[in-house]
Amino acid sequence: MKVELLYATLTLAAGLFSLGLLGLLLRRNLLLAFLSIELMLNAANLNFLAFSRYHNEPTGAVFVLFGICLAAVEAVIGLGLVVRVFRVHQELGYTKLSALRW
Amino acid sequence: MVASYLPLAVGLPLIGAVVLGLGGLWVASLRHQRFFIGSIATATVFASFAIFFLTFLSYSAPLRVEGWNWLAIEPMRLRLSFQVDTLSLWMALIVTGIGTLIHLYSIGYMAEEEGAWRYFAFLNLFIFSMLVLVLADSLPLLFLGWEGVGACSYFLIGYWFQKEENAIAAQKAFIMNRIGDLGLLAGMIWLYSMTGTFEIGQLEKIIYPGDVAVGVGLLLFLAATGKSAQIPLYTWLPDAMAGPTPVSALIHAATMVTAGIYLIARMDFLFAAAPEVLTVISGIGALTALVGGLIATRLYDIKKILAYSTVSQLGFMFAAAGAGAYxxxxxxxxxxxxxxxxxxxxxxxxxxxxxxxxxxxxxxxxxxxxxxxxxxxxxxxxxxxxxxxxxxxxxxxxxxxxxxxxxxxxxxxxxxxxxxxxxxxxxxxxxxxxxxxxxxxxxxxxxxxxxxxxxxxxxxxxxxxxxxxxxxxxxxxxxxxxxxxxxxxxxxxxxxxxxxxxxxxxxxxxxxxxxxxxxxxxxxxxxxxxxxxxxxxxxxxxxxxxxxxxxDQLRIDKLYEKVFVQPYYVLSDLAKDIWGPWTARSLPQALANFLYRIGALLSRLQGGYIPSYIFYLAAVGLLVLLWGLWG
Known part of the structure; x- marks a missing residue:
């Protein structure tokens, strides 16, 4: 893998990460925040993969496998929670969900 | 062989004090077992006496009981260890021997007292402190015992603290002793700054220049006048008779008040280099003996007479010590x-x-x-x-x-x-x-x-x-x-x-x-x-x-009241007027306000608004990133 390709991939990942961060900062919707976090996670995965290919070193790829696995688990729990919260409150704007208990 | 039991001899009264003190504090039913409490206290002191007596019988050369490291602040290394030589062993025998008899007597004397557990716990603690004092091989450990006996004396003079005058007498004894203790502390530090050691065995080998010997000697003598009730610090002893009579017998006649004599005999090498100080000690001793004897002739309180008699007899001892006849x-x-x-x-x-x-x-x-x-x-x-x-x-x-x-x-x-x-x-x-x-x-x-x-x-x-x-x-x-x-x-x-x-x-x-x-x-x-x-x-x-x-006991108390206590009040009133607005209230208040403001400022960070948390997170992440790029 050439170094130019590495740079291009890293730029793409940085762009994805910034997009995710911006989404997290600007949107107040629980579901969209969740999506943004996934985006940032995948940006990190992309970094791993890019360096793994560049150095011909499988460790990074293995990390990505773990990362995807964790993301899947997180998605299950997170989406479950989101669905539950929506059912109870009819509301997904998380700034409005400020009470810890009632 | 017997030497291995020496730590036990010192520790037993302490164990007795802790067991009786905590037992009496926590187990209410134990408090009424006054005979039992007294027997335990007496037994610990007697066991201690027995060990010292066996040591005495088989004594051939000075023994050292090495303890653990106590203060190790480089370059100073201080071990908590005891020195059993003929002088300290003799004092330990007096303390535990007379102590046993007085503990025994106290069982009868305190038989009607509700607080006997408190009394016996402190009496045991006193024996322990006194043993630490006489057996210590370094000045800080001696000081620890010195303060320990002072504290026990305070507790026991104020045993009937429900009466205000007893509490005042206890405080008087404690405060006057504190003046003397300052002398011991200062002398100890002076010696350390000169020689770099606190150990009496090491100090003994050093030849002291005359002015240091005089200075330290006077400071140590000041300590002795406090503990051993000599002019000018003797007035606490007659008031100390407010405590139970066995306490007067043990602490204020037989043992604690002789600690000053012991200190001088222990530090004899120092006083040998300061004959002027010895003359002063002898003079103060003789004068105190005279004053005590004169006052004792005109009193009607049996304990006060004996107290002044003690002051007078202690004067005899100081006169002897001052003649070099330790x-x-x-x-x-x-x-x-x-x-x-x-x-x-x-x-x-x-x-x-x-x-x-x-x-x-x-x-x-x-x-x-x-x-x-x-x-x-x-x-x-x-x-x-x-x-x-x-x-x-x-x-x-x-x-x-x-x-x-x-x-x-x-x-x-x-x-x-x-x-x-x-x-x-x-x-x-x-x-x-x-x-x-x-x-x-x-x-x-x-x-x-x-x-x-x-x-x-x-x-x-x-x-x-x-x-x-x-x-x-x-x-x-x-x-x-x-x-x-x-x-x-x-x-x-x-x-x-x-x-x-x-x-x-x-x-x-x-x-x-x-x-x-x-x-x-x-x-x-x-x-x-x-x-x-x-x-x-x-x-x-x-x-x-x-x-x-x-x-009127020469009205020394009134003199001290006029010369020391009243000016102190005047001074503190003055200080209150000048510094009071600054120190007593404003400065702490300003500090508190300052801390409160910081707290208020920081508490804004936790507003409960989640996007702001994410923003802080992102901002700090960005900072770390920038720091990584530049640094």
Missing amino acids: TAAIFHVFTHAFFKALLFLGSGSVIHAVGTQDIRQMGGLRRYMPITGWTFWIGTLAIAGIPPLAGFFSKDEILAALYARGKAGETLYFLYWGALLVVAFLTAFYMGRLSWLTFEGSYRGTEKPHESPSVMTLPLIALAVGTVGAGFVGLPPLLGTSWLGQRWLLQSVKPLSLPPLEHSTELFLVVISVGVGLVGLSTAWLLFGKEFLRAEYKLSLAIGDFHHLLS
Whole structure:
């Protein structure tokens, strides 16, 4: 893998990460925040993969496998929670969900 | 072999104190088992005494009991270890031996007391602290014991703290001792800054320049005047009689107040380099002996008389120490421990029986309480210096030492000798007066007196036996060799060398001191043998204003009140006006406000608004990133 390709991939990942961060900062919707976090996670995965290919070193790829696995688990729990919260409150704007208990 | 039990000997009283103290505090039902509590306390002290006694029997060379590291602040390394040499072992024997008898006596004396557990816990703690004091091999450890006995003294003087005057007396003792303690602390630090060591064994090997020896010597003597009730810090001791009588016997007569003498004997190498300080010590000792003896002649409170008698006898010891005759001073510590403990316990027995401390309300008590009466008389004869009782030998050795020093060219010591002869007369006189008024004649009180239980009379008998026999460990040169002075103590104490007196001179001194004692006793008998009230009246008329001055205890307390306490109040009022607005309120308040503002500012960060948290997170992440790029 050439170094130019590495740079291009890293730029793409940085762009994805910034997009995710911006989404997290600007949107107040629980579901969209969740999506943004996934985006940032995948940006990190992309970094791993890019360096793994560049150095011909499988460790990074293995990390990505773990990362995807964790993301899947997180998605299950997170989406479950989101669905539950929506059912109870009819509301997904998380700034409005400020009470810890009632 | 026995040496391995020495830590136990020191630790047992501490264990007793902790068990009794915590047990009494947490287990309410234990508090009523007063006999049980007293027995435990007595047993720990007796076990400790037994170990020391076995050590004494098999003693051949100084023992060191190595402890663990205590203070290791490089380059200073201080181990918590004990030094058992002839001097410290002798003191430990006195402390635990007399301590056992007084613990035993206390079982009877405190039998009706609710707070006996508290009393015995502190009494045990006192024995432990005193052992730490005498066995310490370094000055900081000695200081720890020194403070420990002071604290126990405070607790026990204020045992009946429900009465305000007792609490005040306890505070007075504590604060006056604190002044002296400052001297010990300063002297200790001065020595350390000079030599770089705190260990007495190391300090001993150093040759001190004269000015350091004088400075440190005076500071240590200041400490001794506090603990051992000498001028100018003696006024706490008479007030300390507010505590239970066995406490007065143990702490304020037999053991704690002799700590000052022990300190001087222990640091003899330092005082050897400062003969000027020794002259001062001797002078203060003689003056204190005189003042104590004079005041004791004009009081009616049996315990106060004995307290001033203690002050006076401690003056004797300091006079001896100042003459460089440390062995004579320690000998007097030893004999005095017997007869003064005996007198105090006897007075406790009397107070127990008649319910008052005023000797005008007593009289003829020997018929009601023969054991107390006879043993008290033995104590009186001993302190008056009648041979062959213990007081005779030690007092005679002190007088001979002062005379010899005077003869060696230091004429000032002749003056001290003369003063102490007067005190010897006064001692015989006031003790004769006390004994006659208490035990002879007819009973003047109202309550029906009774002899004390055997748990109280047994220690009296034991102490009386000691009072008769204790003197024989220190025979004067006239009769043989003083085992205590010439064989035992010389191994660890180095008295200044005195020119030996001729036998004829010595005989002359003995005749004088015994004669003075006999004259004192017979004067007391002539005056108070029959109609004491008229004699008292005539005597007070004869000495006029001096009588009032003496019965007011020379009004030293009022003097101190004017000179020290009042200016202190004025100063603190002044300070309140000048600094008060700044220090007392505003400065702490400003600090509190400042902290509060910071807190308010920081609390805004936690507004509960989640996007702001994410923003902080992102901002900090960005900062870290930038820092990584530039750094």
